[in-house]
Amino acid sequence: xxxxxxxxxxxxxxxxxxxxxxxxxxxxxxxxxxxxxxxxxxxxxxxxxxxxxxxxxxxxxxxxxxxxxxxxxxxxxxxxxxxxxxxxxxxxxxxxxxxxxxxxxxxxxxxxxxxxxxxxxxxxxxxxxxxxxxxxxxxxxxxxxxxxxxxxxxxxxxxxxxxxxxxxxxxxxxxxxxxxxxxxxxxxxxxxxxxxxxxxxxxxxxxxxxxxxxxxxxxxxxxxxxxxxxxxxxxxxxxxxxxxxxxxxxxx
Ligand code: PGA
Numbered sequence: 208x209x210x211x212x213x214x215x216x217x218x219x220x221x222x223x224x225x226x227x228x229x230x231x232x233x234x235x236x237x238x239x240x241x242x243x244x245x246x247x248x249x250x251x252x253x254x255x256x257x258x259x260x261x262x263x264x265x266x267x268x269x270x271x272x273x274x275x276x277x278x279x280x281x282x283x284x285x286x287x288x289x290x291x292x293x294x295x296x297x298x299x300x301x302x303x304x305x306x307x308x309x310x311x312x313x314x315x316x317x318x319x320x321x322x323x324x325x326x327x328x329x330x331x332x333x334x335x336x337x338x339x340x341x342x343x344x345x346x347x348x349x350x351x352x353x354x355x356x357x358x359x360x361x362x363x364x365x366x367x368x369x370x371x372x373x374x375x376x377x378x379x380x381x382x383x384x385x386x387x388x389x390x391x392x393x394x395x396x397x398x399x400x401x402x403x404x405x406x407x408x409x410x411x412x413x414x415x416x417x418x419x420x421x422x423x424x425x426x427x428x429x430x431x432x433x434x435x436x437x438x439x440x441x442x443x444x445x446x447x448x449x450x451x452x453x454x455x456x457x458x459x
Contacts, residue, residue: 210413211430212370212437213454214246214269214331215444216299216418226253228271229447230260236451240265243437245296245454246331247444251285258294265454268378269297269331272305273321276317284449287326299439301357302333304377313356320357324365331370331439332357333418338377346375347396354397355404363409371397372439373417378419380441389436390417423452430456 221229237245248269249257258268273403274284290298300323306330320330334353336346350373361369373393378384385393394415398430401410417429418439429435 208241209414210244210437211456212244212414212416213450214248214297214299214372214416214437214439216271216302216439216441217247217249217444218271218304218441219250220445221249221253222254223256226250226257227260228430230257230264230266231446232447233266233451234260234264236447237265237454240454242458243454244400248297248299254290254293254295255351267296268294269299270295271299271302273298273300273319273328275318277322283452286388287323288329290323291326296326297329297331297370299331299333299372301353303335303374303379307376313353313359316353316357317359320361320369324361324368329368329370331372331376331416333372333439335374335376335379335419341375341377346393350393350397351400358404363405366405366409367412369413370437371413372418373397373415374418374439380420382420384420384422384425384429385417387425387432388428388431391432391434394432398434421453422447423449426453426456 244265245265246269248271270290273287275288300319305311323330334350336349342348375385397415414436416437416439417435421440422437422443
């Protein structure tokens with residue numbers, strides 16, 4: 208059994224002060240949790256400060272995006288080495304908001320995955336279908352091609368450092384979550400695809416987590432599904448009590 212991973216994606220929210228208050232509350236609420244890996248992804252501007260506050264807590268840090276070059280004339284970008292330097296262990300790559308608003312493609316996702324792995328940062332790769340794609344019955348086709356694109360050229364030795372986040376676009380920030388059965392169907396087919404591409408052994412430790420309106424009242428039934436290994440939480444990760452309850456999901 209792999210350790211479940213619960214990650215909070217703060218998106219473009221929180222000042223340094225607000226982030227610090229949230230982390231201080233969370234530290235108390237999730238003290239001693241060791242059966243779940245807890246990751247928080249604050250905005251770039253807060254990472255350095257929060258790195259001190261999470262010491263001796265179950266939390267580790269993620270960034271919300273990264274560029275694929277190490278350094279150079281790329282105004283506005285942040286490299287994997289810089290993320291490593293500031294204390295990040297993970298990075299979210301290919302979130303649907305980046306695909307939608309910032310022209311992220313499967314090719315750029317793939318480059319970012321490679322660059323992050325090279326720097327020792329673990330990618331949380333987001334994939335997911337739009338509502339139109341789901342209604343046209345294209346969900347599995349869509350997420351499979353996104354997954355193939357993201358992992359293009361990634362060898363089996365690096366696979367265990369990658370987390371896959373299935374996030375149906377229609378469930379993000381809408382309050383409309385996928386049912387546990389809908390999510391499980393996709394997770395199961397992603398797992399089958401990974402088996403096909405890599406064989407059983409390297410895939411055993413790969414976590415496939417679910418994101419899209421995860422809340423305290425739906426986390427338990429989502430985590431009860433055999434192929435759901437954690438959650439990527441947006442809105443609810445900004446409320447300490449809600450996020451702590453999600454981290455402390457119960458097996459139902
Ligand atoms: P949400 O966001 O939980 O607010 O739906 C999830 C995400 O975008 O990762």
